[in-house]
Amino acid sequence: MNINKVLTFLFFHFIFNFRITSAQICSNSFCRRTEPIIRFPFRLENLQPNSCGYPGFDLFCDAFNETLIDLPNSGTFTVQSIDYESQNIWLNDPDHCLPRRLLQLNLSTTPFNAYFYQDFTLFNCSAFDYARYRFDPIGCMSEENYTVLASSDETAIRLLESRCSLIAAVAVPAQLGFVEPVMTSDLAGDIRLTWGSPRCGRCEERRGRCGLRSVNGTEIECRNAARRGIPRFARYTIVIGIGLPGFLLGLGFLYLICIRVHNSSRQRHPVMEFSMAVVPHSTTTISGLDGSTIDSYPKTVLGESCRLSKPENNTCSICLSEYMPKETLRSIPECQHCFHAECIDEWLRLNPSCPVCRNSPKSSPS
Known part of the structure; x- marks a missing residue:
């Protein structure tokens, strides 16, 4: 009987110490302090055990302590930023020529995807005066005798087709600000990708810690999640x-x-009842935009730097709160005014106009 008690005590003591040791090993990590913080589902190879990450989310540090990820069939990319709550990751080329890498980008064997793609056409222009039309050249692909240009605008593409030679058409994962057709771009901005599994965004919202339920399994759990306010x-x-x-x-x-x-x-003037005509009052019902139209307006998730196309617009005009990192914004295409997504969605359901300029956005037919 005493032996059973001792064995039981040792067993639970081992389990308790194992959980503490695992939590310590899987603490937040990074290649250097200015680089993105690494935690589940990502892990740093050779620094953390496999149980600290999810399959396909391995990262590593290069000789300059930059954070890198190796995508099958596409090669190595630098990790610029990670948003664990919205499950987004921003990548770029370590050799500073992202447009050339986009020609062979293939995400089919990776856990990552793009929210949407924008089709760009690349041209090789030798005798074309691109400065006259204000085209931005792709410097890393251009040489002394020719210039490489890219566009997603049909008018600009027709112009380039008549003066340049076609290189390729490539689907580019959505970049910040790429909402409408772009006449010219050097395609050097970070590409934004997302992942659907494992789903740890809700746990991150509640300031919890997502991780594997067991060392050898793939089932995840959320630990230490706090109750959120309203x-x-x-x-x-x-x-x-x-x-x-x-x-x-x-x-x-x-x-x-x-x-x-x-x-x-009427009681004071009964005779007037017979001479007065009854004129019905017409009522006008003002309704907001339908859900499909609101959902079609572009959304953007702010990174740690809170970069916006108009830096002075750092406050939501509806709730009067400053924009914070990882918050989701939605913009009205006609006037490009930005708001918190939840604020403008509720506004447009009741009011068919922009809260700032009062212009009426385009609405779907009822």
């Missing part, structure tokens, strides 16, 4: 829920007063 969207909904009924109640009260005044006037 999110901004819920607060905005509560304001609408309280304010709208109060507004309707006030209208109803005003309507009752008008009825009483009208009836009192």
Whole structure:
């Protein structure tokens, strides 16, 4: 009996120490302090055990302590940034010629995907005066005797077809700011990819720690997740829920007063009843945009640097809160004004115009 107690004590003591040791080994890591923080589902090869990451998410450090990832069939890329909450990763070329790498980019054997692709056509132009048309050359692919240009705009492509030779058409993962057709680009910006599995975004939102449930399995679990307060969207909904009924109640009260005044006037002037014509009041219903139109407006997830096309627009005009890293923004294509996605979605469902310039965005037919 005593031996069983001792064995039980040793067993639980071993399990407890093993969990502590595993948590310490799988703590946050990085190649250097200015590089992205590495945690599950990613892991650093030769520095952390396999159980600290998920298959296909291995990273490593080069001789300059830059963070790299090796994509099968596509080669090695530098990791510029990782957003664990929205499950996004930004990549670029360690040799500083991303357009050449895009010609052979193949994500079919990787756990990563693009939100959407934008088709660019590359041209080799030798005698074309590209500066006259304000084209941006791809410097790393150009030489002294010719210049390589890229465009996704049909008008610009027709112009280049008549003066240059075709190199290739390539599908480029969406980059920041690439929403409308682009007349010219050097394609040097970071490419943004996302992953669908493992799904740890919800755990990250709750400030939890995502990881493997067991050392040899692939099932994941969320540990130490904290309860969250009321999110901004819920607060905005509560304001609408309280304010709208109060507004309707006030209208109803005003309507009752008008009825009483009208009836009192009829009692004082009964003869006028027969000479007055009844004119029905026409009511106008103002409704917002439909869900499919709102969902079609572009969304952007801010990185740690909070880069925007207009740096002065750093505050949401609806909730009056400054933009923070990892927040999702949505812009109205007609005027390019940006807002928190949850704020502008609720606004456009009730109001068919931009909160800033009051221009009416294009809406889908009812």
